[in-house]
Amino acid sequence: MSGSGPTPAQRLTLDRLADVLVPEGRNMPAASAVGVSEGLLDRFLDAAPALAGPLLSLLDEAPAEGLEAFVRHLASQRHGDFGVLSTTVVGAYFLSAEVRRLIGYPGQQPNPLSVASEPDYLDMLERVYERHPGYRECS
Amino acid sequence: MAIFSKVYYFNMVTQGHQSHVLIIGAGASGSVAAARLAAAGFDVVCLEQGDWVGPADYMSAQPEAELAWIERWNPDPNARRGLADYPLTGNADVRPVMYNGVGGGLVQWAAMWQPMLASDFRVHTLDGIADDWPIGWGDLAECYAQVARDMSVSGLGGDPAMPEMDPYPNPPIPIGKIGRVAAEGMDRLGWHWWPGANAIASRRHGNLQACQRRGTCMTGCPENAKATPSLTHWPSAQAAGARLVTGARVAGIPVDERGRVRGAIYLDRDGVEHFQPAQVVMLAANAVGTARLLLLSASSRFPDGLANSSGLVGRRLMQHPYRTVTVVCEDPLDSWQGPWGQVIYSLEFAETHPDRDFVRGAKWMVMPHGGPMFAAAEYQEAHRHDGFEAVWGANFHRAADEVFGRAFTWGIQAEDLPEDDNRVTLDPTMCDSSGLPAAHVEYRVSENTRRMLDFNVARAVEAAEASGAVSTLVRDVWPTGIGHVLGTTRMGNDPQTSVVDRWCRAHDVPNLYVIDGGVFVTGGSANPTATIMANALRVTDHLIEARASQEIPA
Numbered sequence: 001m002s003g004s005g006p007t008p009a010q011r012l013t014l015d016r017l018a019d020v021l022v023p024e025g026r027n028m029p030a031a032s033a034v035g036v037s038e039g040l041l042d043r044f045l046d047a048a049p050a051l052a053g054p055l056l057s058l059l060d061e062a063p064a065e066g067l068e069a070f071v072r073h074l075a076s077q078r079h080g081d082f083g084v085l086s087t088t089v090v091g092a093y094f095l096s097a098e099v100r101r102l103i104g105y106p107g108q109q110p111n112p113l114s115v116a117s118e119p120d121y122l123d124m125l126e127r128v129y130e131r132h133p134g135y136r137e138c139s
Numbered sequence: 140m141a142i143f144s145k146v147y148y149f150n151m152v153t154q155g156h157q158s159h160v161l162i163i164g165a166g167a168s169g170s171v172a173a174a175r176l177a178a179a180g181f182d183v184v185c186l187e188q189g190d191w192v193g194p195a196d197y198m199s200a201q202p203e204a205e206l207a208w209i210e211r212w213n214p215d216p217n218a219r220r221g222l223a224d225y226p227l228t229g230n231a232d233v234r235p236v237m238y239n240g241v242g243g244g245l246v247q248w249a250a251m252w253q254p255m256l257a258s259d260f261r262v263h264t265l266d267g268i269a270d271d272w273p274i275g276w277g278d279l280a281e282c283y284a285q286v287a288r289d290m291s292v293s294g295l296g297g298d299p300a301m302p303e304m305d306p307y308p309n310p311p312i313p314i315g316k317i318g319r320v321a322a323e324g325m326d327r328l329g330w331h332w333w334p335g336a337n338a339i340a341s342r343r344h345g346n347l348q349a350c351q352r353r354g355t356c357m358t359g360c361p362e363n364a365k366a367t368p369s370l371t372h373w374p375s376a377q378a379a380g381a382r383l384v385t386g387a388r389v390a391g392i393p394v395d396e397r398g399r400v401r402g403a404i405y406l407d408r409d410g411v412e413h414f415q416p417a418q419v420v421m422l423a424a425n426a427v428g429t430a431r432l433l434l435l436s437a438s439s440r441f442p443d444g445l446a447n448s449s450g451l452v453g454r455r456l457m458q459h460p461y462r463t464v465t466v467v468c469e470d471p472l473d474s475w476q477g478p479w480g481q482v483i484y485s486l487e488f489a490e491t492h493p494d495r496d497f498v499r500g501a502k503w504m505v506m507p508h509g510g511p512m513f514a515a516a517e518y519q520e521a522h523r524h525d526g527f528e529a530v531w532g533a534n535f536h537r538a539a540d541e542v543f544g545r546a547f548t549w550g551i552q553a554e555d556l557p558e559d560d561n562r563v564t565l566d567p568t569m570c571d572s573s574g575l576p577a578a579h580v581e582y583r584v585s586e587n588t589r590r591m592l593d594f595n596v597a598r599a600v601e602a603a604e605a606s607g608a609v610s611t612l613v614r615d616v617w618p619t620g621i622g623h624v625l626g627t628t629r630m631g632n633d634p635q636t637s638v639v640d641r642w643c644r645a646h647d648v649p650n651l652y653v654i655d656g657g658v659f660v661t662g663g664s665a666n667p668t669a670t671i672m673a674n675a676l677r678v679t680d681h682l683i684e685a686r687a688s689q690e691i692p693a
Contacts, residue, residue, distance in 0.1 A: 020531070020532065021531050021532070021535060022531075022535050022536075023532060023533065023535070025533050025535075025536050026536040026537070026540050028536045028539070028540075043202075043203060044203075044206065046203075047198065047203045047206035047207070047209065047210070047211075048206055048209040048210045049210070050210055050220075051209070051210075072527055075527050075531070076527070086519075086531075087209065090512055090515050090516075091205070091206050091209070091512055094205065094510065094511045094512050094515075095202060095203065095206075099511075100511075103511055103539045103540075103543060103544075104471075104544065105475065105510060105511055105543070105544070107202050107204065107510075108199060108200075108204040108205070108353050108354050108355050108475065108477075108510065109353065110351035110352070110353050110362065111351060111352045111353075111476060112349065112350075112351055112352070113312060113313060113341055113349060113350050113351070113352055114313065115310050115311075115312070115313060115341045115342060119311070119313070119314070119334070120319075121314060121318075121319065121322055121334070124322055124323070124326045124332075125333070125334075127326060127329075128299070128326075128331055128332060128333065129297070129299055131329060132299040132300060132331055134299055134300075135256065135257050135258070135299065135300050135301055135302060136256070136257060136258040136265065136490055137257070138257050138258055138260070138261040138264065138265060138275070138276075
């Protein structure tokens with residue numbers, strides 16, 4: 001991540017905003033509980049550095065009270081800014097190893113193909129062939 | 140070795156040595172031409188404004204793979220803002236996407252391999268709309284087979300909706316859980332489906348490794364299992380002597396006093412101007428980039444842009460407007476796993492039908508559904524009119540709980556017909572980082588296309604229900620395109636109504652060729668890469684064969 005990175009105050013604000021979007025529920029932890037404002041945020045901004053400036057500006061702008069209203073205002077009136085915040089929160093949240101474990105997501109891992117066996121769909125394909133009128137002839 | 144009869148040099152300090160053929164763009168079509176020409180002994184130079192990319196550049200093997208879409212590997216150049224990208228301005232219902240680098244759009248493509256329908260070349264004759272192509276399916280048949288071999292395509296022949304084709308070089312990729320569920324739905328309805336063909340190696344083939352199902356095809360395959368010209372064409376092209384100059388942004392194509400092109404002026408990464416002389420120039424910069432270059436190359440002889448006596452350069456842009464129906468199932472499908480090509484496709488609604496309120500049709504394809512971030516984004520988009528509570532707060536976790544890993548997508552791409560007002564021009568004020576005018580794109584989705592998509596989406600929901608879906612997520616027309624840019628320099632026999640002839644040579648300039656998707660007369664509904672590459676091969680072979688009669692600059 002370029003620059004000095006988020007300040008402790010900005011990270012605290014992000015935690016509070018993030019929990020408006022992603023609270024605890026359905027046996028899943030809240031965003032702040034998995035550390036979206038900490039190392040996950042740094043990893044996120046390393047991958048998406050152009051969002052750092054707009055995000056930090058947004059965190060500085062957030063009021064001390066009434067954060068839920070602030071988030072709702074962004075969602076309804078400032079779509080670009082809401083996109084920065086929500087993309088950051090969701091992106092950082094799903095980087096969490098704990099979250100991935102809970103939803104059963106191993107990441108985009110290699111898993112070799114097996115093409116050795118005969119496909120199990122040939123009966124269905126036979127029916128496609130039998131009922132299809134053939135392609136449209138043109139001279 | 141003098142292929143053509145004359146060789147001329149210009150007295151510019153920064154000029155390169157004369158080439159027989161200069162290709163502008165190292166993507167799908169330019170790579171085919173370069174490999175073929177070099178193998179035939181031609182002196183070939185290719186100018187590419189981007190760079191080489193490969194597994195070391197991709198984020199696909201990192202835990203952050205899903206974040207690659209946001210910036211570095213965003214397909215939209217306006218969002219990606221890479222050094223080689225040029226801005227796209229204008230008001231477009233669908234904004235074109237592209238990649239600028241060695242391989243072009245095939246760096247980020249999903250590798251779906253779909254020859255056009257036979258009827259796609261005869262839409263005026265068959266359906267009374269748009270125009271026929273000056274060539275037919277049979278003119279491309281052998282080239283389709285050759286480029287499929289070159290691209291290590293994995294697929295199953297025998298689709299009754301298509302003319303007979305040579306077998307693909309690799310067996311089809313298994314359709315997996317998602318393909319099976321989708322195919323069962325189509326089977327219950329009695330609708331057409333077929334295992335997808337993809338330029339993804341199901342086994343080691345050529346320079347490609349076997350697919351590892353990582354599912355990051357469109358942000359770069361770290362296993363080199365997906366075909367892209369840096370693997371499939373450039374190694375042989377360079378071994379045969381073709382020279383590829385990267386970081387070379389073409390600024391103009393000058394002509395001699397007889398109106399023959401002389402080569403190209405380009406700017407290197409430091410902004411230094413060079414002249415690359417050539418006897419023949421082939422434009423392969425995609426339908427947006429090529430139109431932009433022709434318009435940039437206006438001169439006193441060609442005041443409206445090079446090769447533009449018809450006034451059609453930049454017009455008739457087609458993009459395959461795209462909608463999706465995400466099919467959410469009860470059982471886990473592990474649907475973050477790849478490959479992210481097409482596991483099955485359907486041409487059930489690809490042809491005109493007299494009972495429908497639109498002409499032509501759409502192609503469908505089943506794809507996986509990505510990781511949890513993609514699932515959340517799809518869920519949010521599908522519910523964007525349902526208010527904040529529908530997707531945030533207590534309901535946020537529904538996407539991961541109900542959709543992630545249990546869904547697949549029916550992608551529906553519509554054949555949009557050519558319209559003069561859907562066009563690329565030069566932006567009057569905005570420029571790229573080299574000071575060249577940006578591409579200004581005006582594009583509207585027609586009423587015919589909207590009806591076509593509405594109809595197909597409704598059928599896809601029926602297919603989802605027949606597959607046992609517990610719910611569907613339906614999206615409107617995607618505002619960013621799917622990388623299919625076609626039609627801005629159409630092919631035809633009449634110089635007044637087309638830009639290039641049936642051999643893709645400019646009517647106005649006998650040593651200038653356009654070989655990218657701009658030459659498409661109509662777009663069909665098939666993913667266009669197979670046809671772009673096959674046509675580039677057809678045209679290049681003709682150039683080689685007709686070398687003795689090729690006119691060159693004075």
